[in-house]
Structures are given as C-alpha cells and as structure tokens.
Amino acid sequence: MSILLEVTGLTRRFGGITAVDDVSFTVGEGSACAVIGPNGAGKTTLLDLVTGFTTPDEGTVRLDGQDVTGLAPHRLPAKGLLRTFQSARLVPLLSVRDNVMLGAHRFTRAGFLSDGLRLPRTRREERALRARADALLDFLGLHPFAERPAAELPAGAQRLVEVARGLAGGPRILLLDEPAAGLDDTETAELADALRAVHAEGIALVLIEHNMDLVAGVSERILVLDAGRVLADGPPDAVRNDPAVIEAYLGAAA
C-alpha cells in the first residue's frame, strides 16, 4: 500500500504547553486510521496541523510525497485532503442539499460575475453540483432531509451532513474530529455504517474519536496520543491491550 499522508516530527507549542510533541505517523492510500487519547492530548491540534489550520513549530506534512507543511487550509481540498470539525459547522438556515453543495464549491469554475449574472455556464455547473450532492445524500441515507434547513435535523443526521459535505469535495483522505460527539447509540451505529461505506469507496480516513466501539468498528490502525506524544501506534487489538495505553486512560479517568 502506498503512503498517502506522511507526518514527520510534528511539534506545536502554545506558550509553555507542547500540544503536539514530535509526532510521526503515516496513513496508507485508502486505509482507515483512528487517533485517540485523553482530553487535551493534542488530537485536534494534530488535525489542525495536518490541515493547515495551525502552523507547526517543527516537522513536515507530506501528501502523496509532496510537502504541504504550512499550506493555507483552502489549498488542501484541491489536493484531496478534507476535514470535518469537532463542533458541527453547517450553515443552519441553508437546506441540507445546499450545505452539501457548499462542500463541492471547488469544482466550480464560474466566477462571481457570471454567478451574479446567472450565465449558462453557472447554471450548468449548478445542476452538476446539485446532482453530485443528491447522489451523496442518497449514499448516506439523507435524501428525505434534502430540503430541510440543516438546523432542524437531529444531531446524528447533522453529523452525516458534515460527512456528506466533506465527501462533496472529492477527498482522497477525510479527517474527522470526534464525529460521534453528542450522538446516541443508534446515531453512532449509523455513522459507523456511513464511514465504513466511505472507506469501502477507497477513501482514506483519519478518525479522531473517544468512542472505542466506533474506533474499533471503522479503523485498521490506532494512534494513541498522550500529552502531545505518540504513546502507541498499531492494530486495534494490540493498542487496546497495551499497558501504557490502559494506564493513560485509567490515569485520565482517576
């Protein structure tokens, strides 16, 4: 399996805190990897570093062999790297379909002038985006909600809309920050099904998650962070039984 994402020696300090401390890992093309760790372990900061939302003090991020360290976040979707956020960032009053179409915006070539004038090219592009959005809504079982304002959906469905919006950008790798936060068991199971389906399409996943059932059900590999450092990295069973991991979690719970 060829390496799609390669992170080497990533470090980010905030004042006296080293939020991410010399972290290295790789994600293979089409593979699914989870990042777990206690609160404050540095998971979101790591994802922010990989997706350009935070600049590292040290280290590099390579996508498909190309150095993308410090590249602005809006440059990365065109390279196939997309993310979702720890708190949902849907546009509440826009319909579910329109929210998903926003995720596909990079595929439009018409400028704002032709948008404003509604030239034929704009209308053609809009139809294509709409068809693409509808196909994704079907794929994730969201089609019944297509016309509804995003804010009216239950939490689980909103999470799926976020996934759909990420997929609309045509990712080769999708990074998700705690997508099951606030979901009940049924919603979490639906999300797991959706993520497995995404993975089956050959899209690589990096899943930040506390819910171990979701992690084990979706990922082939788990990276454990603790106080910014890599504590363990391996297949789910090995990581779950790793004494250092058990200790970090018990320590966090105590």
Ligand SMILES: Nc1ncnc2c1ncn2[C@@H]1O[C@H](COP(=O)(O)OP(=O)(O)OP(=O)(O)O)[C@@H](O)[C@H]1O
């Ligand atoms: N912008 C910031 N300024 C200062 N400190 C920060 C900033 N972002 C994160 N930190 C600190 O860095 C550490 C790692 O935070 P981070 O949000 O990455 O953890 P996390 O593993 O995502 O936690 P959680 O599970 O609670 O989401 C924490 O100590 C946090 O307080």
Ligand SMILES: [Mg+2]
């Ligand atoms: Mg976080």
